[in-house]
Amino acid sequence: MDKGIAVKKEENFSEWYTELLEKAELADVRYGIKGFVVYREWAQISIEKMFRIYCDALDNYDHMPLCFPTLIPEKNFELESSHVEGFSPEVFWLEKEGDERFALRPTSETAFYQMYSLWIRSHRDLPYKRYQRGSVFRAEKTKTTRPFFRGREFHWIESHNGFESEKKAMKQVMEDMQITKEVLLQRFAIPHIFFERPQWDKFPGAVNTYAADALMGSGKVLQLPSTHYLGTNFSKPFNVKYQSKDGKEKYVHLTCYGPAISRIYGAMVALHSDNKGLRVPFELSPKQIVIIPIRFEKDKNVMKHAKKIERKLKKYSVFIDSREEYTPGYKFNEWELKGIPIRIEIGPKDIEKEQVVIMRRDTGEKETVRLEELSKYVKSIEKEFTENLKKQASTDFDKSIINAKTMQEIKEGIKNDKIVRINIKNMELESLKLAEEIDLLGGEIRGCRIDVKEKPFGKCVVSKEPATRVVYVAKSY
Amino acid sequence: MDKGIAVKKEENFSEWYTELLEKAELADVRYGIKGFVVYREWAQISIEKMFRIYCDALDNYDHMPLCFPTLIPEKNFELESSHVEGFSPEVFWLEKEGDERFALRPTSETAFYQMYSLWIRSHRDLPYKRYQRGSVFRAEKTKTTRPFFRGREFHWIESHNGFESEKKAMKQVMEDMQITKEVLLQRFAIPHIFFERPQWDKFPGAVNTYAADALMGSGKVLQLPSTHYLGTNFSKPFNVKYQSKDGKEKYVHLTCYGPAISRIYGAMVALHSDNKGLRVPFELSPKQIVIIPIRFEKDKNVMKHAKKIERKLKKYSVFIDSREEYTPGYKFNEWELKGIPIRIEIGPKDIEKEQVVIMRRDTGEKETVRLEELSKYVKSIEKEFTENLKKQASTDFDKSIINAKTMQEIKEGIKNDKIVRINIKNMELESLKLAEEIDLLGGEIRGCRIDVKEKPFGKCVVSKEPATRVVYVAKSY
Numbered sequence: 001m002d003k004g005i006a007v008k009k010e011e012n013f014s015e016w017y018t019e020l021l022e023k024a025e026l027a028d029v030r031y032g033i034k035g036f037v038v039y040r041e042w043a044q045i046s047i048e049k050m051f052r053i054y055c056d057a058l059d060n061y062d063h064m065p066l067c068f069p070t071l072i073p074e075k076n077f078e079l080e081s082s083h084v085e086g087f088s089p090e091v092f093w094l095e096k097e098g099d100e101r102f103a104l105r106p107t108s109e110t111a112f113y114q115m116y117s118l119w120i121r122s123h124r125d126l127p128y129k130r131y132q133r134g135s136v137f138r139a140e141k142t143k144t145t146r147p148f149f150r151g152r153e154f155h156w157i158e159s160h161n162g163f164e165s166e167k168k169a170m171k172q173v174m175e176d177m178q179i180t181k182e183v184l185l186q187r188f189a190i191p192h193i194f195f196e197r198p199q200w201d202k203f204p205g206a207v208n209t210y211a212a213d214a215l216m217g218s219g220k221v222l223q224l225p226s227t228h229y230l231g232t233n234f235s236k237p238f239n240v241k242y243q244s245k246d247g248k249e250k251y252v253h254l255t256c257y258g259p260a261i262s263r264i265y266g267a268m269v270a271l272h273s274d275n276k277g278l279r280v281p282f283e284l285s286p287k288q289i290v291i292i293p294i295r296f297e298k299d300k301n302v303m304k305h306a307k308k309i310e311r312k313l314k315k316y317s318v319f320i321d322s323r324e325e326y327t328p329g330y331k332f333n334e335w336e337l338k339g340i341p342i343r344i345e346i347g348p349k350d351i352e353k354e355q356v357v358i359m360r361r362d363t364g365e366k367e368t369v370r371l372e373e374l375s376k377y378v379k380s381i382e383k384e385f386t387e388n389l390k391k392q393a394s395t396d397f398d399k400s401i402i403n404a405k406t407m408q409e410i411k412e413g414i415k416n417d418k419i420v421r422i423n424i425k426n427m428e429l430e431s432l433k434l435a436e437e438i439d440l441l442g443g444e445i446r447g448c449r450i451d452v453k454e455k456p457f458g459k460c461v462v463s464k465e466p467a468t469r470v471v472y473v474a475k476s477y
Numbered sequence: 478m479d480k481g482i483a484v485k486k487e488e489n490f491s492e493w494y495t496e497l498l499e500k501a502e503l504a505d506v507r508y509g510i511k512g513f514v515v516y517r518e519w520a521q522i523s524i525e526k527m528f529r530i531y532c533d534a535l536d537n538y539d540h541m542p543l544c545f546p547t548l549i550p551e552k553n554f555e556l557e558s559s560h561v562e563g564f565s566p567e568v569f570w571l572e573k574e575g576d577e578r579f580a581l582r583p584t585s586e587t588a589f590y591q592m593y594s595l596w597i598r599s600h601r602d603l604p605y606k607r608y609q610r611g612s613v614f615r616a617e618k619t620k621t622t623r624p625f626f627r628g629r630e631f632h633w634i635e636s637h638n639g640f641e642s643e644k645k646a647m648k649q650v651m652e653d654m655q656i657t658k659e660v661l662l663q664r665f666a667i668p669h670i671f672f673e674r675p676q677w678d679k680f681p682g683a684v685n686t687y688a689a690d691a692l693m694g695s696g697k698v699l700q701l702p703s704t705h706y707l708g709t710n711f712s713k714p715f716n717v718k719y720q721s722k723d724g725k726e727k728y729v730h731l732t733c734y735g736p737a738i739s740r741i742y743g744a745m746v747a748l749h750s751d752n753k754g755l756r757v758p759f760e761l762s763p764k765q766i767v768i769i770p771i772r773f774e775k776d777k778n779v780m781k782h783a784k785k786i787e788r789k790l791k792k793y794s795v796f797i798d799s800r801e802e803y804t805p806g807y808k809f810n811e812w813e814l815k816g817i818p819i820r821i822e823i824g825p826k827d828i829e830k831e832q833v834v835i836m837r838r839d840t841g842e843k844e845t846v847r848l849e850e851l852s853k854y855v856k857s858i859e860k861e862f863t864e865n866l867k868k869q870a871s872t873d874f875d876k877s878i879i880n881a882k883t884m885q886e887i888k889e890g891i892k893n894d895k896i897v898r899i900n901i902k903n904m905e906l907e908s909l910k911l912a913e914e915i916d917l918l919g920g921e922i923r924g925c926r927i928d929v930k931e932k933p934f935g936k937c938v939v940s941k942e943p944a945t946r947v948v949y950v951a952k953s954y
Contacts, residue, residue: 034547065521069513
């Protein structure tokens, strides 16, 4: 049957992913502009749910939404020098209107902070916690694009926050990690680790960058939300000041946090899906339950019972697939491909026995359930489903992390698609040397964990001197 | 006090609106690009709620969301000649990348239908009902911009739908009007009339355009959602075909519908707000209840009781304004300016008498309510609030509609900011002549009602011959 995925995830992740997006109708790459794709219904319904979950989480932590223009004047860009240097090569520019040149925003620091200088006045206005949802655009020249993972337009939330001091700003960085955990891990079932990136790999204009890496099925990691402590690097050129309690004018300490929802969607889909097709957490699936009536064309009783079940389960997103032109087997495959969490089969024999057959997409198990037990049983799957996806992904994640004490072990680890823990004397100096050495293998320095202080388990792998930090190395997207 | 609005709505609508947006902190016009403004928190929270309500309504009517790129290739634009002619002057173009030129979408027909030609195959795929939310961009050269009402970037939903026949497509047009009524009238309390526009005022590329006009406080109307029957005007150049039941290849009949949420927000705010400040429907207000504790600095009992009330009403968006640096009077004005539907005052004397004082923003009435009755009373306000806004707006709308039988009456009506009903023989011919004559007065032909067949009440005001249709004339934004 041509509906299924022909390539195995474990054999060729890249082709498997491409086929999954096409066959499950998640993205269409035929739009005609390089790096720009159409997100189809079955993806967009989930993406919209993810946006609502993420925005609600930010609201819960006292952020407020606002909405900036998509265009940024060129003169704003030029105010922070490393920012303009970092982003300029990737900017889409509009044809000039008179003397003015406008960019399609690649990120919105230089839009937000211009206005923050007008809005923030006193210590009473701080903390100032705001976010927006929208599109950003990056004309990446070298890397190959891949729908959701890496494109030239992506859909994200960016949060920009102002504080009185570095200490208060760093508390926000920690809060951002907490929000990431509550949403990414708990709701989207994506295990991840937050790393402090080396200075030479930070966000252009930041003092420090902290980024979440998730492990993809391919053994590569993907950078998901990152949060940045910007210090006063932007507040100085943009003149974002406040009057402190003792009446002094001071610069605001800024942080920014950017969960790219479309990218997280790609990561989530790649992580949980299998060779039968899509799998996403229960609450994110466009439809949660499909009822497949068997031999309903001949036995009118079947549709009657199917509709009864549909009504019984109406608090879920449930529907009956009563298309006559397809066999039950075809329908089974189609809805497994599309990742519907629960399939209910009901035929004349089941009605006689007052039962249904249930297939759950998390474990793949099929079970016969008595009609009177159905609601309870579905409720238990609802509870377990996302938890099961998370467990499976966490197990894979944990298994892929290994320790290495020698250059040989590091290289072998990278070749075998592992996340490699190593000992380093100084993350800036020695890591940079190492980075050059493993570059050809595709290995990258991901940084140090920030949530826990990790104790080195040997000497620095580069300098052979006593190590101070445990650094992670991995291939990445 | 400098917080209040200095200009009266009935005296100078335009300045009043500008002041409202600034003082209630809804929009900031200091962004630095003509026609591009920042939507501030107090507006954006409501706008996001409106998006969710509108998207949910479309989902209820079996539409599905998807998401197209913000850029459209120039060659797509060129496929439908009147469309390209109508929109080209307003397009923002990107600097060329090689030979290719891309537009920031002003609307997405030419993006959607290119893909519809790949996705729609058989009559089984129809009806095909899809929508997206996003930004669109129009470089309007001549008209003055005004935040939310008319800008160069706006935030909207556009729905594009495919059908087997004109008849089925026209049923969709009717359904779009029904959705508009359910959302705009019932949820946002905006009375409106759907008009069939004359041929010379239709959407570029449409067969027919049907648009909702709402009456603003100024006596001018504002075009809100419009829905268009496109016939096969786009499906032919974009090759959107389906195989019918009898095996023939046929062109798909298309319709599109575009509620501009940011514009609707502007209309809603302009419509309901008054000289004290903002008013929006109960469910759309960023905060629904504010509790103002009186003399709480001296009497600790007051905050204890305020918190008790807050807990009691926690199903609403409720908060206590316990800032010590402001007087109760200042707070009253501030939250009236920001349109919080219910204000609860509680002081030592109220505690003694087991009561609170309530001010409701719909009627402006102040009442003493016994504590034990509070929940019930708030619930009744929740029910009545939006209904009251709707009634007030409807009364104004109805009062402003007058009949005119002579050119003199028409001109007087326009001068007096009325919506003028007139009799016309042929909407295309005579209306066009009339349009020229009233142009200098700012009057415009808005079209004929489509929801009801209206019987002429006199002869054609232009030709003096028997009339066939009742046409509406008004000033517009």
